[in-house]
Amino acid sequence: MALPTVQVSVYITNQVTRKILIVHCRSKDDDLGAHAVAVGSSIHWSFGPNIFGARTVFWCKLAVQDKRISFVAYEQERVTYGDWVVRDDGVYARPYGHPMFLHAPWTQP
Structure with missing residues (x-):
């Protein structure tokens, strides 16, 4: 008997003003590379989380001009959201379609 296949999707939507x-x-196992996301557009990926052994974690680094944010976009061990909105003041989780601020504001190197 085969185990059911579980797929997790993560979305990151750009709502940064004109940038x-x-x-x-x-x-740990996959590098998705750098992607340029236009205003109003999203990047998304799907994957099967680890069922045995180490748990799946995806880290993301975001950049707009000279500002940066790093955050955990998905962590299997904890309750995390797979739907993120990036705005001028930071990163928001969007549980059930309602944005909720979760991460520190942008930093400058």
């Missing part, structure tokens, strides 16, 4: 968002996400 391209650079998104670079990775897990």
Whole structure:
């Protein structure tokens, strides 16, 4: 008997005013590379979380011009959201379609 296949999806939507968002996400096993996301657009990926052994975690680094944010976009061990909105003042989780601020504001290097 085969185990059911579980798929998790993560979405990151750019709502930064008039700016391209650079998104670079990775897990221990997968580097998704850097992507330029236009205003109003999203990047998304799906994967099967680990059932045995180490748990799946995806970290993301976001950049807009000279500002940066790093955050955990998905962590299997904890309750995390897979739907994120990036705005001028930071990153928001969007549980059930309602944005909720979760991460520190942008930093400058």
